[in-house]
Amino acid sequence: MENDGNGNVGVPEAVVIDATMVDMGGGTAGCPLAATLSQNYSVLLLERGGVPFTNRNVSFLSNFHLTLADTSDESASQYFVSTDGVFNARARVLGGGSAINAGFYTRAGTSYVKRAGWDAKLVNESYPWVEKQVAHQPIFEPWQRAVRDGLVEAGIAPNNGFTYDHLYGTKVGGTIFDKYGRRHTSAELLASANAQNLDVLIHARAQKLVFDTTGKKPRAVGVIFKDEYGTQHKAVISRRRKSEIIVTCGAIGSPQLLLLSGIGPRSDLEKMNISVVHDNKFVGKNISDNPLNTVFVPFNRPVKQSLIETVGITKMGVYIEASSGFSQSSDSIHCHHGLASAEIGQLSTIPPKRRTQEAIEAFKRNKKDLPHEAFHGGFILAKLAHPKSRGQLILNNTNVDENPIITFNYFSHPKDLQQCVRGMRVVEKLVKSKPFVDFTNHDEATFEKLLNMSVTANVNMIPRHTNDTKSLKQFCRDTVISIWHYHGGCHVGQVVNKDYIVSGVHRLRVIDGSTFDLSPGTNPQATVMMLGRYMGVKILRDRLGTSAGV
Known part of the structure; x- marks a missing residue:
C-alpha cells in the first residue's frame, strides 16, 4: 500500500x-x-x-x-x-x-x-x-468442598476461605x-x-x-x-x-x-x-503458556457441573484446581473444558497423525456407544505458575x-518438568486424602490407575509412551494440555x-x-x-x- x-x-x-x-x-x-x-x-x-x-x-x-x-x-x-x-x-x-x-x-x-x-x-x-x-461468589458444591478440604489435609494450608486475594494455602476464588x-x-x-x-x-x-x-x-x-x-x-x-x-x-x-x-x-x-x-x-x-496436567477421577454418581472455584496455591510454583460435571443428555455430555475431556479423550484411539479436525468431527458424529458413566467424573488440575x-x-x-x-x-526447561512432578505428587496426596476419598468412594483406586485413565482423558497430538504411568516426568510431557x-x-x-x-x-x-x-x-x-x-x-x-x- x-x-x-x-x-x-x-x-x-x-x-x-x-x-x-x-x-x-x-x-x-x-x-x-x-x-x-x-x-x-x-x-x-x-x-x-x-x-x-x-x-x-x-x-x-x-x-x-x-x-x-x-x-x-x-x-x-x-x-x-x-x-x-x-x-x-x-x-x-x-x-x-x-x-x-x-x-x-x-x-x-x-x-x-x-x-x-x-x-x-x-x-x-x-x-x-x-x-x-x-x-x-460461587455456590460451592460438595465436590469443590471435598477438593478444598483434601488440599488442606494434603498440606496446602491454611484454609483461606473465600477471597479474591492471592494467598498461599487453599482458597475459594470468585467467578464471573x-x-x-x-x-x-x-x-x-x-x-x-x-x-x-x-x-x-x-x-x-x-x-x-x-x-x-x-x-x-x-x-x-x-x-x-x-x-x-x-x-x-x-x-x-x-x-x-x-x-x-x-x-x-x-x-x-x-x-x-x-x-x-x-x-x-x-x-x-x-x-x-x-x-x-x-x-x-x-x-x-x-x-x-502455562502447562497443565490433569488427573481424571471417576464418580459412581452424577455430580453437578462446576468449573474452577477452589485453588491450592503452593510455594513450589504449582496451582491445584478442579472441575467436574456433565450436561443434560448423553449427546451433549462433555468434560472438555479445554482442560481435559472424557468424551474427546476417546480420540486417543485415533493415531495422533490422523487426528485432523475432520477426523475429530467425524468421530464426534459417529460416537453412539460412549457409556453415560464415563462422564460421571471430575478433573484435578495441576498448573505451573511461572514456566521458564x-x-x-x-x-x-x-x-x-x-x-x-x-x-x-512446553517443558523444554528442566525446572518446569521438576515442578510438574512435584505438582503431581500433591495431586496424589489430594486424591488419597480422607475428604476426597469419602466423596468419591474410590479408596481402592490406586493413583496409577487414575493416571492410566488420565492418559486417555487428556487429549493432544503428542505420541504416548508405555511408561506414562510409571514415570511422572513422562506423564507430564505426554499429557500436557493448555488452560x-x-x-x-x-x-x-x-x-x-x-x-x-x-x-x-x-x-x-x-x-x-x-x-x-x-x-x-x-x-x-x-x-x-x-x-x-x-x-x-x-x-x-x-x-x-x-x-x-x-
Missing part, C-alpha cells in the same frame, strides 16, 4: 471513521479500557467477533464446552494447535477470553503488582471497579458466573461507558495499522479493517496531539497485528514481503484471519515501555496479556480486566489531572 505521508493509503474504503482513540480488540482488557477512556474522549472500539449476549453457548455455564467444541468460522472460539501438538483456543467475540473461559476470578499477588511496577493504590481501586460489575449459571463477561463493563463518546463495531476485522512515515519516527494514524461482508474500511485518529491507537487483541492477536503492520524482526517481515515500519527483534518472541520454557509466534501468511505459527516449547493462559510476545521493556507505548513509533500502545512476562495470579482474567481499567484511568489522569473525573 502506498502512503502519501498523511496516513492516506491506496485502498478502497467504504467509510472513513474519525475518532480520538481507536481501541482495537473488544476483549478482556479492551472493554474496560474503552469504557474508561470514553469518559473524556471519543473512542472507536473494533471487535472482530460478534456479541456474547444472544449466544447461549457463551452465556451459560452448562453450555461452556459447546463453544470450545464449535470450530466453525462463526464460533466465539477460534481453535488452533501449537507446533507442540497441544490444542488451544483464542476468543473471537466481544468480551474476549472472559466470554469463553472457565470463569475463575482471582487477583494477582502483591509481589506481582510490585514486580510489574504498577501503582498499588490505583490497582486496588481498579479491581473493585471490575468486581462490582462482573464478579460473584452468577448463581443462575449466567456468565458476566468484560463486555458488560461497557455499560459504564459514556455512550455519547463510544462507538463499538462488531465483526470488524483489523487487517493492519496505517503509519505516517514522513517524520523521524513512524506515527500511527489509522487502521484498515473489514466488515462481515468483506468490505474494507479505514478508521483514522484525529490530528489532535493526544490521539492514539491502542491494540488490545490479546496474546496471539496483538503480536500478529504488529507483525502484519510492519513492526517486528526485519528478517521475519521480509520473508512475508511486509514493508518494515520498525525493526524490533522481540515482537512475537519469548511467548509462554519460552517459545515464539511467527506469521504463517499475511491473512489476519488465520492463526500464526505458535510454539510454546489458555498463554502470554507474552509484546513484553514490557522489549516491545512496549512501562506505559505500554510501542517503542520506535508514535501514538501506539499495546495493553493486554501479550505484555506479561508471567501470568498473574492463578487465573489472569481479573488482572487483564483490571489492567484495562487501570491504564484507562492512568491515561486520563496523566493528561487531564483531577479534571479527568476518574
Whole structure:
C-alpha cells in the first residue's frame, strides 16, 4: 500500500471513521479500557467477533464446552494447535477470553503488582471497579468442598476461605458466573461507558495499522479493517496531539497485528514481503503458556457441573484446581473444558497423525456407544505458575484471519518438568486424602490407575509412551494440555515501555496479556480486566489531572 505521508493509503474504503482513540480488540482488557477512556474522549472500539449476549453457548455455564467444541468460522472460539501438538483456543467475540473461559476470578499477588511496577493504590481501586460489575461468589458444591478440604489435609494450608486475594494455602476464588449459571463477561463493563463518546463495531476485522512515515519516527494514524461482508474500511485518529491507537487483541492477536503492520524482526517481515515500519527483534518472541496436567477421577454418581472455584496455591510454583460435571443428555455430555475431556479423550484411539479436525468431527458424529458413566467424573488440575520454557509466534501468511505459527516449547526447561512432578505428587496426596476419598468412594483406586485413565482423558497430538504411568516426568510431557493462559510476545521493556507505548513509533500502545512476562495470579482474567481499567484511568489522569473525573 502506498502512503502519501498523511496516513492516506491506496485502498478502497467504504467509510472513513474519525475518532480520538481507536481501541482495537473488544476483549478482556479492551472493554474496560474503552469504557474508561470514553469518559473524556471519543473512542472507536473494533471487535472482530460478534456479541456474547444472544449466544447461549457463551452465556451459560452448562453450555461452556459447546463453544470450545464449535470450530466453525462463526464460533466465539477460534481453535488452533501449537507446533507442540497441544490444542488451544483464542476468543473471537466481544468480551474476549472472559466470554469463553472457565470463569475463575482471582487477583494477582502483591509481589506481582510490585514486580510489574504498577501503582498499588490505583490497582486496588481498579479491581473493585471490575468486581462490582462482573464478579460473584460461587455456590460451592460438595465436590469443590471435598477438593478444598483434601488440599488442606494434603498440606496446602491454611484454609483461606473465600477471597479474591492471592494467598498461599487453599482458597475459594470468585467467578464471573452468577448463581443462575449466567456468565458476566468484560463486555458488560461497557455499560459504564459514556455512550455519547463510544462507538463499538462488531465483526470488524483489523487487517493492519496505517503509519505516517514522513517524520523521524513512524506515527500511527489509522487502521484498515473489514466488515462481515468483506468490505474494507479505514478508521483514522484525529490530528489532535493526544490521539492514539491502542491494540488490545490479546496474546496471539496483538503480536500478529504488529507483525502484519510492519513492526517486528526485519528478517521475519521480509520473508512475508511486509514493508518494515520498525525493526524490533522481540515482537512475537519469548511467548509462554502455562502447562497443565490433569488427573481424571471417576464418580459412581452424577455430580453437578462446576468449573474452577477452589485453588491450592503452593510455594513450589504449582496451582491445584478442579472441575467436574456433565450436561443434560448423553449427546451433549462433555468434560472438555479445554482442560481435559472424557468424551474427546476417546480420540486417543485415533493415531495422533490422523487426528485432523475432520477426523475429530467425524468421530464426534459417529460416537453412539460412549457409556453415560464415563462422564460421571471430575478433573484435578495441576498448573505451573511461572514456566521458564519460552517459545515464539511467527506469521504463517499475511491473512489476519488465520492463526500464526505458535510454539510454546512446553517443558523444554528442566525446572518446569521438576515442578510438574512435584505438582503431581500433591495431586496424589489430594486424591488419597480422607475428604476426597469419602466423596468419591474410590479408596481402592490406586493413583496409577487414575493416571492410566488420565492418559486417555487428556487429549493432544503428542505420541504416548508405555511408561506414562510409571514415570511422572513422562506423564507430564505426554499429557500436557493448555488452560489458555498463554502470554507474552509484546513484553514490557522489549516491545512496549512501562506505559505500554510501542517503542520506535508514535501514538501506539499495546495493553493486554501479550505484555506479561508471567501470568498473574492463578487465573489472569481479573488482572487483564483490571489492567484495562487501570491504564484507562492512568491515561486520563496523566493528561487531564483531577479534571479527568476518574
